[in-house]
Amino acid sequence: KAGVTQTPRYLIKTRGQQVTLSCSPISGHRSVSWYQQTPGQGLQFLFEYFSETQRNKGNFPGRFSGRQFSNSRSEMNVSTLELGDSALYLCASSLEAAFNTGELFFGEGSRLTVL
Amino acid sequence: AQSVTQLDSHVSVSEGTPVLLRCNYSSSYSPSLFWYVQHPNKGLQLLLKYTSAATLVKGINGFEAEFKKSETSFHLTKPSAHMSDAAEYFCVVSDRLLRGTSYGKLTFGQGTILTVHP
Numbered sequence: 001k002a003g004v005t006q007t008p009r010y011l012i013k014t015r016g017q018q019v020t021l022s023c024s025p026i027s028g029h030r031s032v033s034w035y036q037q038t039p040g041q042g043l044q045f046l047f048e049y050f051s052e053t054q055r056n057k058g059n060f061p062g063r064f065s066g067r068q069f070s071n072s073r074s075e076m077n078v079s080t081l082e083l084g085d086s087a088l089y090l091c092a093s094s095l096e097a098a099f100n101t102g103e104l105f106f107g108e109g110s111r112l113t114v115l
Numbered sequence: 116a117q118s119v120t121q122l123d124s125h126v127s128v129s130e131g132t133p134v135l136l137r138c139n140y141s142s143s144y145s146p147s148l149f150w151y152v153q154h155p156n157k158g159l160q161l162l163l164k165y166t167s168a169a170t171l172v173k174g175i176n177g178f179e180a181e182f183k184k185s186e187t188s189f190h191l192t193k194p195s196a197h198m199s200d201a202a203e204y205f206c207v208v209s210d211r212l213l214r215g216t217s218y219g220k221l222t223f224g225q226g227t228i229l230t231v232h233p
Contacts, residue, residue, distance in 0.1 A: 004158070035223075043205065043223040056220060090158055102149050102166075102209040102221060106158030 002027065004107035006091050012113045018079040021110045025072050025093030031055075032074040033104065034066060037088040046089075049074055050097050078112075086114045117142045117210045121224035129232045134178075134193040136227045138206035141187060148189045149207040150180055153226075159205065165189065176200070201231045 005024040013019050025032050033056075034046040045058035049068035066076040072093070078085055088111050092104035122137040140146060147166045151159040163174025170182045176199075180191045189206060206224040 033221075042225045045221070045223075092159070102147050102164060102207065103161055104151075104159070104221075106160070108156070108158045 004091055004093050004105050006089075006107035006110050008110060009108065010111050010113075012115060013081050014115050015081055015083060017081050018077060019081060019112060020075055020077045021089055021091075021112075023074045023076075023091030023093075023107060025074070025091075026105055029093035029095055029105070030072055031094045031097050032068055032072065033092045033094075034074070034076050035090040035092065036060075037090055037109070038086075043090075046076065048097070055097055081114045083114050086112060088112075117146065117208050117220070117222050119206050119208050119222050119224040121204075121206050121227050123227050124225065125228045125230065127230040127232065128196045130198055131195050134191070134196045134200065134229065136191040136204050136206075136229065138189045138191065138224060139187055140189060140206070140208045142208055142210045144210055147209040148180075148182060149209070150174065150178070150189075150191050151205045151207060151223075152202050153205065154202045162191070162204075196229075196231045198231050198233065201229055203228050 007022045031050045033048040036044045047066050048056040052068045063079045068074045088109040090106055090109045092106045094101050094104050118141045120139045149164045150162040152162050153159045162178050163172045165172045165182045173179045178193045180189055182189050203226045205226050209221050
C-alpha cells in the first residue's frame with residue numbers, strides 16, 4: 001500500500017508570494033492533518049480535514065488555508081509569504097478523525113524556504 | 116487543557132546502554148498517549164500507543180513505555196540502544212476537548228533528540 005505522498009518535497013519562494021502544497025493520503029484514509037515544523041517552535045498543528053470538512057484548526061493566521069477533495073487528497077495554501085513561514089510542512093493521514101485514533105501516518109514533508 | 120512536557124531536549128547514550136526518554140502530561144479526561152519517532156529528513160512514525168488497556172505498552176524496535184497515572188508520566192525506554200535509534204522522539208497526548216463530545220485534539224511534545232555514540 002502506498003504511503004502518504006507530499007509534493008513538492010522542496011521549494012523556494014520569496015516574501016509576498018503564495019504557495020500551494022499537496023498531500024495524497026493512504027488509500028481509504030479520510031482524515032488529513034497538516035503540521036508546521038520549525039527548529040524553534042517544534043511541531044505545530046495547522047488544521048485537520050475529514051470527509052472534505054475542516055474539523056479542527058490550530059492557532060495560525062488566515063494566510064494559512066487548506067481544503068480536502070472528495071478523493072481525500074488535500075492541499076494547503078499560504079498566501080503573502082513571510083520569512084518566518086520557512087519550515088517543514090508535514091501532512092498526516094488516518095482512517096478516522098486524528099483525535100479518535102491518534103495513529104497518524106506521516107509523509108516526508110515539503111520543505112519551504114522563504115527568501 | 117491538555118499539555119505534554121518532554122523533560123529532556125537532548126539525550127546522549129552509548130550503543131548497548133539503556134535509553135530513557137521522559138514525558139509528563141496533563142489531561143482533563145482519560146487521555147490516549149503515543150510516542151512517535153522522526154529520523155532525519157523523514158516524516159514521523161508511530162512507535163507505540165496507550166489507550167487505557169495494559170499500562171506497559173510494547174512498541175516497535177524494542178521500545179516500550181509505561182503509563183503511570185499517579186505520576187502523569189509516560190516514559191519511553193529501551194534496554195539496549197542501537198545506532199539506528201538516533202532520531203527525534205515525540206510524546207503525544209490525545210484527549211477530548213469536552214466530555215461527551217467527539218471533538219478532541221492531539222498535542223505534541225517539543226521533542227527529544229536521541230544521540231547514540233559508538
